[in-house]
Amino acid sequence: MRQIKEDAKKIIHSSIQRVLPDSAVKRALEGKTFLGKVIVIAIGKAAWNMANSAEEILGNRIEKGIVLTKYHHAQGDIKGFSILEASHPLPDENTILGTEKIIDAVSNLSSEDTVIFLVSGGGSALFEKPAGNLDLKDFLQITDELLKCGADIVEINTVRKHLSAVKGGKFAALCAPAQVYTIALSDILGDRPDSIASGPTCADRSTCEEAFAIVEKYGLTLSGEMKKQLSVETPKEVPNSTMLITGSVKELCFAAAAEAKALGYAPLILSTFVDCEAKEAGRFLASIGKTIQQEGFPLKGPCAIICGGETVVKITGPGKGGRNQELALSAAASIAGMEDIVIGAVGSDGTDGPTDAAGGLVDGQTKVILDGAGIAIDDVLAQNDSNRALAIANALVVTGPTGTNVNDLYFLLCK
Numbered sequence: 001m002r003q004i005k006e007d008a009k010k011i012i013h014s015s016i017q018r019v020l021p022d023s024a025v026k027r028a029l030e031g032k033t034f035l036g037k038v039i040v041i042a043i044g045k046a047a048w049n050m051a052n053s054a055e056e057i058l059g060n061r062i063e064k065g066i067v068l069t070k071y072h073h074a075q076g077d078i079k080g081f082s083i084l085e086a087s088h089p090l091p092d093e094n095t096i097l098g099t100e101k102i103i104d105a106v107s108n109l110s111s112e113d114t115v116i117f118l119v120s121g122g123g124s125a126l127f128e129k130p131a132g133n134l135d136l137k138d139f140l141q142i143t144d145e146l147l148k149c150g151a152d153i154v155e156i157n158t159v160r161k162h163l164s165a166v167k168g169g170k171f172a173a174l175c176a177p178a179q180v181y182t183i184a185l186s187d188i189l190g191d192r193p194d195s196i197a198s199g200p201t202c203a204d205r206s207t208c209e210e211a212f213a214i215v216e217k218y219g220l221t222l223s224g225e226m227k228k229q230l231s232v233e234t235p236k237e238v239p240n241s242t243m244l245i246t247g248s249v250k251e252l253c254f255a256a257a258a259e260a261k262a263l264g265y266a267p268l269i270l271s272t273f274v275d276c277e278a279k280e281a282g283r284f285l286a287s288i289g290k291t292i293q294q295e296g297f298p299l300k301g302p303c304a305i306i307c308g309g310e311t312v313v314k315i316t317g318p319g320k321g322g323r324n325q326e327l328a329l330s331a332a333a334s335i336a337g338m339e340d341i342v343i344g345a346v347g348s349d350g351t352d353g354p355t356d357a358a359g360g361l362v363d364g365q366t367k368v369i370l371d372g373a374g375i376a377i378d379d380v381l382a383q384n385d386s387n388r389a390l391a392i393a394n395a396l397v398v399t400g401p402t403g404t405n406v407n408d409l410y411f412l413l414c415k
């Protein structure tokens, strides 16, 4: 059992290392020529790594650079860059201050100048200036409601784009007449460009009508000013902007499969679009493990079933946890007592919900340990308290900020 867990840890570590954005950003910039001034703006959880790679390629060509990332995600100074940090997943004053500095840096440019925009997931919370007369308080309220209601990220961002002065293509308009070249690391299933960090430089495909439908679907609270801003349509064309997507959950799954194979497990990538409730995904993955061990298909052990995605959680309790921890804990209930099986769920960014863990790694003993401690998994899930339970069962995965952000990896290893 110990070996299979060690193998699972290697798969987590190696797959995340292989999807760091560094070499992809370098490839995207190598050999490119820019006429006028070059301003580099990097936002999101992977902003520091992306900016650092841009600096290695462009060096003194960069007139000004700004990184705006999550607290504790910057890894030091980068020559020519201001390094700013702010709160995630809920914005704070530093979000708005940082965003204003970025707007200043791209104001008064000419049509010969270029803004290189390096964008990664987390950018929606980190890069924000409220539209119209909205303020930070309004954003805290609506973001909190959106994150707790069970809406998926495309829905969440449809609402945020209409309330923001920089999302949904509006940042590209602020850069005009300069050209904007966006290099994006995708944490959106299917890589819809205008949803990645709410598409600050993309023509927005979402509409006011869709935003109001989401408000109604989840019963969100709107002030008068929010209703007014939600009725203002986002740009449907951004002629000064081009975009390249350099990485996504697909690469994370391929990397996990390669490492599993190297460790002697026959890999099968089952889905890169898992978007159901976290606890349902956990039970489903466990059911595949049972099928393998009892029926011998779709693979015979040793094998690895690999999925990527972003599940949702409807927060109903006061506990502490995250999507991946909830998935892993739910899987633990279903594989209780089984041998030679582990199930892992991790966020590639290294943070799962408002916790210090990246996710969970469980086996047949996890529930046994929790039973022994008098902890019932169903109660924990009802309280959304997966972090505490997995800590007690020694089943947390802790990586710290990884420097990348391409959704979540779910896998099972079976012998």
Ligand SMILES: Nc1ncnc2c1ncn2[C@@H]1O[C@H](COP(=O)(O)OP(=O)(O)OP(=O)(O)O)[C@@H](O)[C@H]1O
Pocket (backbone or CB within 6 Å): 045, 088, 089, 121, 122, 123, 124, 125, 147, 148, 153, 187, 313, 315, 318, 319, 320, 321, 322, 323, 326, 347, 349, 351, 352, 353, 354, 384, 385, 386, 405
């Ligand atoms: N107690 C909890 N249990 C389970 N999930 C939680 C809990 N508290 C918050 N969450 C979930 O955590 C998510 C936010 O945290 P996280 O940073 O992991 O999201 P993210 O998708 O990586 O963010 P981004 O897309 O902006 O990079 C929300 O979807 C929220 O539903």
Ligand SMILES: O=C(O)[C@H](O)CO
Pocket (backbone or CB within 6 Å): 120, 121, 122, 123, 124, 125, 153, 157, 187, 188, 195, 196, 197, 198
């Ligand atoms: O920041 C965001 O909006 C999410 O991470 C999706 O990119």
